[in-house]
Each structure stands twice: as C-alpha cells, then as structure tokens.
C-alpha cells in the first residue's frame with residue numbers, strides 16, 4: 001500500500017519522469033493520491049490538504065492533484081494535472097505561508113511570482129492551458145517543484161526569519177532556524 005512519504009526520503013529529491021500516455025496505472029495513481037490526501041486531512045484538523053504531487057507517495061512521475069475548492073473542507077474534490085509544464089511566470093514576487101504534507105509541521109514564508117501560465121493534460125488526456133494567480137499560482141508552483149525534486153524549504157533556507165512550526169493548537173509559531181537545522185540535518189541537507 002502506498003503512503004505519504006516525508007523528508008528525508010530520497011524519492012522527494014528525485015526528478016520525476018514524464019507520463020505520456022494515460023494508462024489505467026496512471027489513473028490508479030491519481031486516485032491513490034486523492035484518497036491519501038483526504039486521509040491525511042482527517043488526521044490534521046487544523047490543516048487543509050490543498051494539493052499533492054506523485055513523488056509524495058513515492059511515485060516519481062509528473063502528476064499533481066489540486067483541490068477544486070481551497071476554502072471549504074467539505075468540498076473534497078481534486079483535479080489532476082499530468083505532465084504540467086510552466087510556460088511563463090510573471091508579476092510581482094509575493095511572500096506567503098506554505099506548508100507541505102511531506103515536511104511535517106513546518107511552514108515558511110516563501111517568495112513566488114504572482115502569476116503562472118502552464119499547460120498540462122487532464123485525466124482524460126485532454127490538453128489544457130491554465131492561467132493562475134495568487135494562491136492557486138503559488139500552489140501550482142509548489143507542486144511542480146516537487147516534480148523536480150525541490151521542496152519549499154529550499155527557497156528560504158537562507159532566510160532565518162521565514163520559518164514557523166505548527167503547535168498543538170494549530171497556531172504557527174516562529175522557530176529558530178539555527179536550532180531547526182541542528183536538529184534536522186537530513187531535512188535541510190548540507191550547505
């Protein structure tokens with residue numbers, strides 16, 4: 001049975017391969033992602049599972065799923081994007097909180113471009129072009145990063161004040177970056 005993997009699992013650091021044709025096996029992976037994403041959410045009452053990338057269940061293929069409604073936890077459907085490719089990022093860089101199912105409890109203020117244009121295939125093989133801004137753009141860029149072995153923490157590891165940790169009440173508390181590194185060498189890698 002597949003499950004969500006977390007740092008320092010090396011599969012999170014691999015570059016994922018292109019899917020190409022959407023077979024039954026690919027549909028199965030997508031459905032596993034949906035199911036695991038919602039199971040994770042049940043165990044994390046303060047957090048929303050907005051999206052997931054296939055490497056997060058140990059499958060190094062270029063597939064991501066994105067929640068159709070990021071506000072309402074009761075609307076638990078996801079759209080899958082296969083072989084997503086960034087065409088262009090544009091707009092001002094903005095900073096906002098990001099978390100990740102594969103980096104437990106840690107949040108960070110991550111800079112991202114405000115707009116992204118991309119193309120991808122839907123589950124039925126249809127090609128789509130997507131223009132996204134704000135939170136959706138941020139989420140898409142975070143997930144596409146996963147397909148290249150990049151985690152959100154990589155973008156901010158030079159910024160000592162960008163890290164937070166979720167406490168037992170679901171509040172984000174600033175964490176001491178130096179301490180975090182000392183205790184989580186495998187999380188951040190060397191350098």
Ligand SMILES: [Zn+2]
Pocket residue numbers: 099100101102142143146
């Ligand atoms: Zn993530």
